[in-house]
Amino acid sequence: MQPAYDGSMFAAYQDVILVAPNYRTNVFGFPNSPELPQTGQNLGFLDQRFALDWVQRNIHAFGGDPTKVTIFGESAGAFSVDALLTSFPKNSTPPFRGAILESGQISYRAAPEAPSTPSWDTLAAMLNCTGTSNLTCIRAAPATTIKNIIEMQELVFNPVADNVTLVSNPAQMRLSGNIVNIPVLSGTNAQEGRVFEVGQTNVTQYVQTTFGAIPGLPEQIEAAYPIGQNGLNSDYDVISQIFTEVEFQCSDALFANATASVGIPSWRYYYNASFPDAQPYNFLGVYHSSEIPQVFGSYLLTNPILGPTVQEYALSSFMNGAWAKFAKDPVGGPGWNAIGTGGSFWLGASDQDLGVLGNQGNTNGSGVTVIQESTVDYRCDLYKPLYEAVSGVQIS
Template sequence: MLQGKTLLVLLIGCFKSVFSGTQPIVKTTSGILRGVLDDEVMSFKGIPFAHPPLGPLRFEPPVPILTPSTSRDATALGPSCLQQFGTIGIVNASFDILLFNTPPTPENEDCLFLNVWTPADTGGAKKAVMVWLFGGGFAFGSGSFVVYDGTSFAKNQDIIVVTPNYRTNVFGFPGAEELFPEKVNLGFYDQDLALQWVQDNIAAFGGDPKKVTIMGESAGAQSVLQVIQRHPVDTPFRAGIIESGAIPTLYPPTNFSAFDTLAQAVNCSQSPGEERLACLKNVPPEVIHAWANGPEGVEFIPTTDNITWFRNPIERISQHKTAKVPLLLGTNQDDGTLFAVGQTSLEGLIEGLSLMVTIEQVRALYPGLSDVQIIPLAIRDFLLICENRSISTALIGIGMTDIFRYIYGAVFQDLQILPNIGAYHFSEVKEIFGTFNRSTATAAEATLSHTMQTVWANFIKNPTSSPAPNWKKWVPNNNTKALAKLAFQGNVKLSNVVDASPAELYDVPCKLLQLI
């Protein structure tokens, strides 16, 4: 006998979605959704996929929301989860807000919503789906940020775009001793529940649950890798896209100090345990939010629990405890420039990254450059390129051959947020989503946006084939031109956007880390 959620999903599948007029209607496990039809795209926004994580549900895994008979207006974006900019961030709070959260979105602890954009033409085969996991250092970010609007991507590429929220900073990654290990990384449980929601409901929007690609940038890219590691079998996706993800081959050990600092700051001074947790659940969210964004705020990052976040990804891959799915992954030519702002000590960088190399060895990799010039290159190479290489090599070692590596080099004047910042971290995202500033963009930028959408969509639709002309699958320890240099030297058309290059030209620093 069918029970519970299984029966519920089957019943919903029997309902017919109504895609007509200016307010399309879709029936889901979250309710009967009334969306908007605009510019050949149907959007359904602010869809709850979990009960509000408030009060007793704060610091708890998300609870699925199952209200199929409830009628819901899905025409407006839901609020972002409570953000932490404060003293934690890439450059500083003001800069990070300007770059990532302009115009600012409303924030609320009640924030477990997602958004869906689907082409108005729902005829023919079920469509491929992209689920976006946003970046922001696990401190901030939202599926409701304007830069992640899925209209252009869905319309131009005939795919479905889904952008879920997940809890960040202390609300998503509390790292508390009393929550260890099952509940320390709540944001990852939010991600998994959103992926399950897609599996249960995306067919109602014209999508194919067997053709889901998870995609993320920065912390979102790290999330993609960890999702793949969390789901070695019965995966709720078939491919992944990793953009500029700093993916350490060995994550730091468990540390509960950040949560302890918060508890003391809000007068929950009990010893770690149920009493202290109950105290913290009763603290008004605005109090925690103000502290986290104030001068005393500290950083909250994922805790190594080996359930949702694994200390040694390479070892886990070698043990075949990861999903064998195609990957498209890479970095930007100037991925280190934002993180290098204000840094002048190369020796301090080497120590901070725990690199087992000497400063003389690093300097020798970049002849003729000063330490200040080397710092952004070293950040890009050691933190991004080499780690991506090690992950890719490990996956190929267990038989995953569908790996496409890239480096993105487009530089447009209207995107230069700081002098000589180049093709910086995050600069490709607006091109892929088509949310660049059309009033300041050149014709070349508009062309590249459509090209990048096409390349990414080609992979989403068929992740085992080359996503662009002249782009080969990557093979380690081989001078085959299998690294795609994207949009270098003004090449912005699909026919020339890929400049095939030997990966070894960029992987030279990895020799110091014994990754070659």
Template sequence: MTALALIVLALYTHTILASSFGHSSQPVVVKTPAGTVAGRSDGSVDQFLGLRFGAPPVRFNPPQPASGWEGTYDASHYRSACIQKFSYPEDARERAMRWFNTPPPPGEEGEDCLFLNVYAPAGAEPGSKAVMFWIYGGGFSFGSGSISQYDGTSFARDQDVVIVTINYRTNVFGFPGSPEKPKSEQNLGLLDQRLALDWVRNNIRHFGGNPDLVTIFGESAGSGSVEILVTNPPEPVPYAAAIMSSGVGSVSLPSTASARSWQKLIRAAKCDTQNALDCIRALPAKELKDIVEHEQLTFFPIYDGVTWTGTGRIDRLESTSKDSVISRVPLLIGSNADDGGVFVYGLTDARTVVGKLLPKRLADQVDKYINTYASFGIIARVLGRFNPLLSTFVTEYSFQCPSKLVAEESVKVGIPAWRYFYDAGFANSAIDYKGSGAAHSSEISIVFGTYSRNDSTPFQVELSKGMQKMWADFAKNPHRGPGWAQAPLLSHLGAGVRAGGRQGEGEPIMRVVKPGRIDARCRLFTPIYNAAMRTLARN
């Protein structure tokens, strides 16, 4: 089950395409309680970039609110991203950047990185617009709110909403795993997210946003972060709805990766175990980053009892009581048809991979699972370095079936929940292996409207406009929903189009379908998810 936790949490994101203003922008000024801010506007959208929501953080310490300033704060450009941890060696790094559409963040990266960006309809009246608060993925290892895929200009302009994208600390800088730190100070990246939400609650009305109508949304590890915020809400609850895309963590057991990686880090840095925390703190940031990358050390959130209890599924099922510990806000939950492919490319031995993913107690049933998938006609032969059976197994086990479970269990306890299934692949965003399809994170540029216009198809343009409107409609009126019936029914988005295949002409971008055909194998995994819940309940 540890492998499932890692896959659910180690979720990558991103796609490349700029939609910047160019040279036509004009200054736009907003007054906030902290001071005056000068952004830029093209007449339809006001951008306020690199706004500081946290003071320069002390390494391995919880974030602190930003102070006010004298004069005018220049919010016309992005500020530093948090320190990234990518794959190693170089060919693996480049492949990860390409497949997860993850360019290095614009500008520099550093420890002083607690900044956010606001995209608002030009001239919006204070407090008048729904707000959508984006949390990026990246496996809790990398990410930035400022990469081009998350440019909120199209979203704000076309849907009349305020978009907020944030930075938060990742890898060892965000989740150190040091035994010298109390549990309450281990999930620094999650605390960063909460501080950014505090900033939005206190300031967003000055930029046109309604602080009482905030939807938190994210993909992959960002989606896991959203679920953590929903099941372990701050007080008062700073959001009215939540969207989770390709990543929920409430069906998995905790990872111990951070604690193990911290010990390896101490050895690699040649630190004395008696004062390891001070030793690691004293390392130059570049040296610490290099060690973590070269040693391929992974750091994830832990169950700290503050930001994350780990009992989200149990608490959800018990949330009909008046003492519910979760926030019962409306949910929009979904996954992609080929989420798992990028995680298993090059891993062609199905027995070995499935054996590592399943709990140890099911080691003697690996062949049963593989044969069940083969009986559905899923290709078992390897195509180059791609195994379609493995891709489908990981897609369903780690993304699709957990999404189904959370959506349907939410509805059963009276929480409004809608579900979607993204099923489209386009030539201008395809990954360079056969079978990539509707890959992990491929829907983000469609939702944000930042997909490449080069070689785009009419269906892709229509799908992007439609999905963007569905997401925005949900944010504007969460209880009314995105435009289709609640779970267990789901919205099949994208008509199954593929690069080099059907292009979708004349087909609807959405069909509301019953879950039976799409989720036919999810029943295989329900006992595994239930066993994880029972284990957490005992603890």
């Protein structure tokens, strides 16, 4: 296990059992082979379901209760959580009762996933597997050879909609109300995109390339992120923030509020803190995945040389406790207002129901500060046409 995901603090201080199963990824988990049936493509998702089944059958041996399982994941792990949430229909009995999604979901995407069959074909060609069965030939190749080809060719293998482990229309499924009523805690980091957009230096080119298919949208987006304001001091800052909001923040706002709109308890957080011992490079700020050592309380394991600041220690203790509080009582929530308890920004009101974890304005926080979602989501309307086109649902 990677040190950041060490569950000792949950076990020692929160009386929570943490199970961290492995699952197959890339071509080994999501092959996209035309020789496999549709229901045999998402092997990685099936691995996760087998792991949850193992927990149901065995967690009692560790002092756990199989009726009190909360699933949680970050990034692709959060995609997996959303896939599970939307593939269990309303009257089913899933092997979990709560769900936490950190920096990811699949219901609202700014662009559709590209088919991965071309990646399978490229892999087959590189392995000289051009006979009657590419599948048989590729299966016979050494795993290290396959891995090297995938990395050198930058091949991507995505899940497919099999309507068993991944539905074809998760946003529509959620809004229809035909998903199991599982309380959710979801959120994003303030500067997710900084780790993805390193080296980008031309805002105009970026927005034209990324959003040029919709006339007028690139110009609107560029105007909404003026350089020299709100901490955006360079093209890299602007591009990173655009990526943060369109790929993570605004889509999570939709996810959280859509969930609440059908009567499922939903809480949302906004992580905004950066510490020296969590910075591989000092310009990354509150980057994608930087909250993980705070959630797990594992910051001393990830960087034992630099000691934590007082704020880091206190904030990590709070977040570790909030995640555990939610796991112990998902209906009760993590300790701040649920989305939709009196309305929300996306649903036409302005109640304070976004939990800021860390810094708010000039205050370096060590707990939660509850604010209106519109305080950070004020540019999200720009991206509605993208989400509507991909999700197939109208966003009010």
